[in-house]
Amino acid sequence: xxxxxxxxxxxxxxxxxxxxxxxxxxxxxxxxxxxxxxxxxxxxxxxxxxxxxxxxxxxxxxxxxxxxxxxxxxxxxxxxxxxxxxxxxxxxxxxxxxxxxxxxxxxxxxxxxxxxxxxxxxxxxxxx
Numbered sequence: 001x002x003x004x005x006x007x008x009x010x011x012x013x014x015x016x017x018x019x020x021x022x023x024x025x026x027x028x029x030x031x032x033x034x035x036x037x038x039x040x041x042x043x044x045x046x047x048x049x050x051x052x053x054x055x056x057x058x059x060x061x062x063x064x065x066x067x068x069x070x071x072x073x074x075x076x077x078x079x080x081x082x083x084x085x086x087x088x089x090x091x092x093x094x095x096x097x098x099x100x101x102x103x104x105x106x107x108x109x110x111x112x113x114x115x116x117x118x119x120x121x122x123x124x125x126x127x128x
Contacts, residue, residue: 003025
């Protein structure tokens with residue numbers, strides 16, 4: 001059974017930083033797309049960032065987090081990290097990671113239903 005283990009959520013002041021990690025210890029595929037999504041209170045789920053874990057993979061970001069968030073991969077641990085800097089109150093949300101055996105590209109990487117495996121979520125709260 002594939003598990004996605006998220007960690008690193010918590011509380012921060014506006015302008016602060018948090019780092020999320022998503023580990024997939026039993027993932028059966030060598031390379032895959034891994035994405036981060038979030039759902040704030042009273043809002044729809046939205047994509048945050050995605051990265052392909054295979055060769056040639058690059059990071060892609062939603063406009064709302066470009067320049068502030070960085071997604072990176074740790075292939076040795078089969079994990080991805082989301083470094084969140086310059087946090088804003090509107091970043092408050094439950095953050096979910098997801099994994100799927102496809103190339104990260106186009107709209108697919110930012111579509112929740114395209115991913116086969118999803119985590120339970122980790123809460124991020126940013127106060128002003």
